[in-house]
Amino acid sequence: MEAQWLAHEPDDPSIQSGTFDNPNYYxxxxxxxxxxxxxxxxxxxxxxAMFRAISYLDIDRSHxxxxxxxxxxxNEQWVEAKxxxxxxxxxxYGFRGVFVAxx
Amino acid sequence: xxxxxxxxxxxxSAQSIMGYDRPANLxxxxxxxxxxxxxxxxxxxxxxxxxxxxxxxxxREVSCSSAPGWTGGIGRPYAYHNIExxxxxxxxxxxxxxxxxLNGWFRLKCYTQNVLSRSGYTAVLGSWDDTHxxxxxxxxxxxxxxxxxxxxxxxxxxxxxxxxxxLPPAGARYTKRINFTRPFKKVPKVVTFISAIDSxxxxxxxxxxxxxxxxxxxxxxxxxxWGGQS
Numbered sequence: 001m002e003a004q005w006l007a008h009e010p011d012d013p014s015i016q017s018g019t020f021d022n023p024n025y026y027x028x029x030x031x032x033x034x035x036x037x038x039x040x041x042x043x044x045x046x047x048x049a050m051f052r053a054i055s056y057l058d059i060d061r062s063h064x065x066x067x068x069x070x071x072x073x074x075n076e077q078w079v080e081a082k083x084x085x086x087x088x089x090x091x092x093y094g095f096r097g098v099f100v101a102x103x
Numbered sequence: 104x105x106x107x108x109x110x111x112x113x114x115x116s117a118q119s120i121m122g123y124d125r126p127a128n129l130x131x132x133x134x135x136x137x138x139x140x141x142x143x144x145x146x147x148x149x150x151x152x153x154x155x156x157x158x159x160x161x162x163r164e165v166s167c168s169s170a171p172g173w174t175g176g177i178g179r180p181y182a183y184h185n186i187e188x189x190x191x192x193x194x195x196x197x198x199x200x201x202x203x204x205l206n207g208w209f210r211l212k213c214y215t216q217n218v219l220s221r222s223g224y225t226a227v228l229g230s231w232d233d234t235h236x237x238x239x240x241x242x243x244x245x246x247x248x249x250x251x252x253x254x255x256x257x258x259x260x261x262x263x264x265x266x267x268x269x270l271p272p273a274g275a276r277y278t279k280r281i282n283f284t285r286p287f288k289k290v291p292k293v294v295t296f297i298s299a300i301d302s303x304x305x306x307x308x309x310x311x312x313x314x315x316x317x318x319x320x321x322x323x324x325x326x327x328x329w330g331g332q333s
Contacts, residue, residue: 003296004258007294009252053195
């Protein structure tokens, strides 16, 4: 396995980053989760680049692994995520991700 | 810079930024003063302070299925994407979609190679051995060479273990102190994420990555599975 990381000044107006700290549903499972996270500070305009990556997985091995982490909507104040599977059987216990927004 | 300016008299200097050449249709008569075309050092420094250079970033998503000629299955070759981009520094690749069967271990990775500064790179992603990979997607972010806004890095799980060589103990979680190349002015924001997985298929897939003890000089990375995961 491999981890990567990115660091930036906390008050840089051109970059915002954060984590979607979704709940762990164990022993239950989830199929879809759509949280919204606000930036620490409002950006000057809507970011043109939005990077995303998974940071936490807790998946039942009894079914195929089908997971996707998307950022379908964002503006200068917040970003919305969609954590989902596309098969009823492939639910997850835990699934989290990070984002990096750049002007 | 401003302290050394001498007011209107200075602005009338032919060497001043206010005396630059401009199109004739923007002028009003012969009395208007027109100066040289050279911006003096003081004015240049003032401009640089008022208008810092803006940098561009490159952010894109690549998938196995969108690579030319790639098809899913067991033991498939890697998918290659030749990316043209002027931003080739601080390249990071983050996993964002998995479609994988249970035939073999859960293996997936993405890395960049053939990086040509300010020109492009090749993104390589996929699985190996007996893993059944239907598809996977990664988000890739990169910056201009001169862009000092971020610092990035990667940490393979195998590099974090201590002691003897061989597979790390099942369920082992590791921590490692990572030092920044240069200190940040303030305690930075740090995000950590998965770029590769290699996990046994007889236990649940559990991976957690997070930073803590963040200060201006570095942070501690916590990385690994839990609950008896290999």
